[in-house]
Amino acid sequence: MPAAAAPIEQLSEQDAFVHNALQTPIEGPFDRTSISALCAKTKWTEGLIFTCDAPQGGFGNVENVFINCLRYVMEAGGAFVVPQIIARSPDDLSDLHTVNLVDFDYLFDRDHFNSTLAEACPQMKIYNSTSDLKELPLAADPIVLDPGSLSAGRLFEYIITEPAQWRASFDTFLQSKAPAGISSTSPVLVQIQALLQIPVSYDTPAFVHNFGRIFRFREDVRKLAANALFHLTSKLSSATAADERFYQFFGAHLRVASDAAKAGWPGYDAQGTPYLAQAVQHNLSIIYLATGSVSDIARFRLDAAKQNCTVFTKTDLLSGEDLEALDRLSWDQQALVDMELLLRGSQFGGIEESSFAWKIAARRHLLSKSAEYTVTTRGREDELSVVYGKRLWPVFPLAMWP
DSSP: OOOOOOOGGGSOHHHHHHHHHHHOOTTOSOOOHHHHHHHHHSOOOTTEEEEEOOOOSSHHHHHHHHHHHHHHHHHHTOEEEOOOEEOOOSSOTTOOOOOOEEOGGGTBOHHHHHHHHHHHOTTSOEESSGGGGTTSOOOSSOEEEOGGGGSSOEETTTEESOGGGHHHHHHHHHHHHOTTOOOSSSOEEEEEOOSSOSOGGGSOHHHHHHHGGGSOBOHHHHHHHHHHHHHHHTTSSSOOOTTSSOEEEEEEEEOOSHHHHHTTOOOHHHHHHHHHHHHHHTTOOEEEEEESOHHHHHHHHHHHHTTTOEEEOHHHHOOHHHHHHHHTSOHHHHHHHHHHHHHHEEEEEEETTOHHHHHHHHHHHTTOSOSSOEEOSSEEEOSSEEEEOSSOOSHHHHHOOO
16 A cells, blocks of 8 residues: 655645645636536437547647537537547647647646546546447447537637527537437447637636636646746745745746747747836746747846846756656646746736637636736736737637636
């Protein structure tokens, strides 16, 4: 038998901090009540099974696809196959169209997903992979569906306009594809993928506050982030306790890696300068920097020093076995460490082109005093975050689930 965990009062200061940080996400305790209420009133169809096509891209896009898929499946009253992911090329960050198919565990905590969903929505059957379907009498080919195509319209080519009518449209569609009916002995497999389709406004605030938290980061990443946060708080003049939501530092997401540059996104000057101005505005002399461009770290440090600010990255804060564990992770896996720390700063800055930045802003916005983001000359913002940009594309604030 494994040794019992030591009581928290017997843990070292760092281990106690990590333990508390892992138990206290910024959103507070998970509450499944609203999810359970939705599942209880949904009409479920035994034998109706959904797969979600493996998405590609960064974490923000991948998780949003998974959230949309699961929300559609919950609306349709079917079973769900835990999806896979297409990992980007390790040699070219802009190459998203690879054949590198990886499991859900690549980014997410599968055990947490399965147990949390089973408790919150026991009516939904969960299959761990398509291998679990081999013994079922399924048709040779799945029914392929873009779920948004069943909507009467789409805002900005993404967001469905009448989500409350989607179930009725889906039932009609399914009847046309499976006129003999669906049952445990005559199951049907529906293959979907959906990015930024279901508006956040469709569900109750309590549901929105909790639903995305079913998709928790893998445990090793969360522990690395908690250890990095411990070391970062030691640099602060007045660190709050680990069960507080935010710490007095600025989180900067400097999105200038090679893939962003290739896509024509704003460069260093459009990001670094306003980030430092925001940090100075809020009297934050400690900056946590997340960037995929090693060459721009030194430049940002020099610019920050001119403003009497000190910059730390995850590799500055981790050492020994933790740093070795970080180095073994892929670029996107390492980005999850960054996200955990960027969530914890009292101020955050990112750019509007980045779904990663919007994911951070959306989670932080749950704690904002404002129901909506404010449009300013900087971009969209609340009192906790600024998402910089002039384009003001409305899809992310409307459909990026926290």
